[in-house]
Amino acid sequence: MGKSATLLEGLCGHALSFGAESISAGYKDSRLWVFAYKGDAGFRIPNYARSSEDEVELRENLLDAVRKPVRTVVAGQVYILKARKIEVSATTTLRLR
Numbered sequence: 001m002g003k004s005a006t007l008l009e010g011l012c013g014h015a016l017s018f019g020a021e022s023i024s025a026g027y028k029d030s031r032l033w034v035f036a037y038k039g040d041a042g043f044r045i046p047n048y049a050r051s052s053e054d055e056v057e058l059r060e061n062l063l064d065a066v067r068k069p070v071r072t073v074v075a076g077q078v079y080i081l082k083a084r085k086i087e088v089s090a091t092t093t094l095r096l097r
Helices: 008-016 051-065
Strands: 024-028 031-038 041-049 068-074 077-081 083-088 092-097
Touching: 008 024, 008 031, 008 041, 008 068, 024 051, 031 051, 031 077, 041 051, 051 083, 068 092, 077 092
Parallel strands: none
Antiparallel strands: 024 031, 024 092, 031 041, 068 077, 083 092
């Protein structure tokens, strides 16, 4: 029996379902906002209140992906999720490709 998908893997599957090539997550107004990108166009997918159960899980998933790429399967296709942390003034953005 395989492991259950993380919140990050679920978001990546959702983004891939409409053709997104990458996602990013960053904080604004005490919420973690997640954006999907296709080419130069970006669109908002979910956002989570800071310290909510989902925000904590997603932040941990993203930081794990920064430390070590994550291998996952979405719709039968194998993907390697690679993340990098970008610090801009007081905000942190995590970009996943």
